[in-house]
Amino acid sequence: MSMATAKKASSKAGGIRFAEEHATTAAAASAHSHVHFDEKLHDSVVMVIPEADGNFLVKVGFLKTQHKYEIVFTLPEVPSLGRDVCPAPVPSPHLQIKEITAASDGGLKVTCEYMAHQEGVMCEEMIIVSERKEDVCVKVKVHARVMDRHHGTPMLLEGVRCIGAELEYDSEQSDWQGFD
Structure with a gap:
């Protein structure tokens, strides 16, 4: 058989x-x-990973398209950068640093806003520069997995908070008659 x-x-x-x-x-x-x-709950927080070149990778987990998020994380102390820092102009219109403050452990607490605009694995870059030392900066890459707004709601990591959503445009509900 x-x-x-x-x-x-x-x-x-x-x-x-x-x-x-x-x-x-x-x-x-x-x-x-x-x-x-x-047992794997340690994966539920935003991860800050130092890279070999002195920069950082920040993993923020799953987000949803057309939603705006506040992301808060702490970078470890970077002695060459110092504590007097500011954000460099951000090349991405989707990621903005809102505040950088000194953390109690000597690092930097960074608060930024990110608009998840496109589905897929996204990596946006921000630069933090020293106010006292010319040409000293740290690059921070924010890595997110963005899912379509119709595929459920992700469980957000600790340090990530949804602060708004763009209204979805539905052409069938429009009262515009088109061109004559």
Whole structure:
């Protein structure tokens, strides 16, 4: 008897019992995976990763298109940069630094706003410059996975907060008659 035939025979023979056993097994597996998930809660915060060149990568997790987010993270202390810093003009219109303050541990607490404008893996760059030392700066790349606004709501990481959404334009609801 082949494996497929054996499977058919066993599921036919114990149809109701098989379903009960499967439900119990699924519940046990679900409980196990839930416990496993709880062990990984350290992944629920914005991650600041130092790069070899002295710059930083900030991973902010999943966001939703056409939504604006406030992102707050702390950079470790960069002695060459100092504590008197300011944002350089940002080349991206989607990412803006709103505030940089000294953190209690010697680092810099950065508050920025990001407009998730396009679906996919996005990497926007910001530059923080020293106010006292010419030509001293730190580049910060903000990395996000942006999902379409119709594909659910992501669980935001600690340090990320949705502060608004753009209204969706629906051409079918428009009262514009077009050109004559």
